[in-house]
Amino acid sequence: EAGVAQSPRYKIIEKRQSVAFWCNPISGHATLYWYQQILGQGPKLLIQFQNNGVVDDSQLPKDRFSAERLKGVDSTLKIQPAKLEDSAVYLCASSLAPGQALGGYTFGSGTRLTVV
Amino acid sequence: QKEVEQNSGPLSVPEGAIASLNCTYSDRGSQSFFWYRQYSGKSPELIMFIYSNGDKEDGRFTAQLNKASQYVSLLIRDSQPSDSATYLCAVLLSGGSYIPTFGRGTSLIVHP
Numbered sequence: 001e002a003g004v005a006q007s008p009r010y011k012i013i014e015k016r017q018s019v020a021f022w023c024n025p026i027s028g029h030a031t032l033y034w035y036q037q038i039l040g041q042g043p044k045l046l047i048q049f050q051n052n053g054v055v056d057d058s059q060l061p062k063d064r065f066s067a068e069r070l071k072g073v074d075s076t077l078k079i080q081p082a083k084l085e086d087s088a089v090y091l092c093a094s095s096l097a098p099g100q101a102l103g104g105y106t107f108g109s110g111t112r113l114t115v116v
Numbered sequence: 117q118k119e120v121e122q123n124s125g126p127l128s129v130p131e132g133a134i135a136s137l138n139c140t141y142s143d144r145g146s147q148s149f150f151w152y153r154q155y156s157g158k159s160p161e162l163i164m165f166i167y168s169n170g171d172k173e174d175g176r177f178t179a180q181l182n183k184a185s186q187y188v189s190l191l192i193r194d195s196q197p198s199d200s201a202t203y204l205c206a207v208l209l210s211g212g213s214y215i216p217t218f219g220r221g222t223s224l225i226v227h228p
Contacts, residue, residue, distance in 0.1 A: 040124070109158070
């Protein structure tokens with residue numbers, strides 16, 4: 001079974017620029033999550049999708065962050081404009097269904113963003 | 117008040133020793149608890165989950181849960197240098213959400 005795919009692996013941008021990250025979950029996984037992990041901290045959920053609908057985006061800074069999962073498969077997370085404090089690793093995870101998260105997620109390899 | 121707390125460490129143990137990692141949580145209604153291991157520059161991987169009070173063993177790993185005291189711990193027996201990583205505790209909070217809340221992680225260093 002192929003894992004969760006993410007790209008790019010690394011990205012360096014200047015503040016106020018925009019950036020986009022891509023995630024392809026495990027085949028058949030209806031639930032997709034984006035997490036932000038700042039150095040020295042645990043992952044923080046940004047948004048959860050169930051198929052192509054948003055389940056929870058309460059911690060997504062909506063003035064600058066946006067995410068979509070148009071066809072219920074792969075997803076894109078965008079930041080515009082980026083700030084220095086957005087420097088972090090952005091992790092994508094998936095599960096068969098929300099309840100399946102009880103067994104733990106499968107995380108992608110993440111995108112390390114550096115804003116200078 | 118932080119919902120899931122871990123000592124950031126680092127916790128340093130000699131090879132072959134038992135490493136003990138602790139996590140406390142504030143939500144008394146929490147039901148499910150997870151331990152993830154994260155190597156430097158890598159994504160978290162699930163190593164243990166536990167639902168019931170008591171111990172759960174899997175190879176060299178033992179998870180211990182005490183709901184009355186609101187803590188969960190991870191014991192690693194016969195620690196190896198390859199166990200050197202950050203260990204993240206995650207808790208499914210009560211209220212019906214299936215989204216784990218993560219602690220900040222404890223860095224473990226196993227020295228030869």
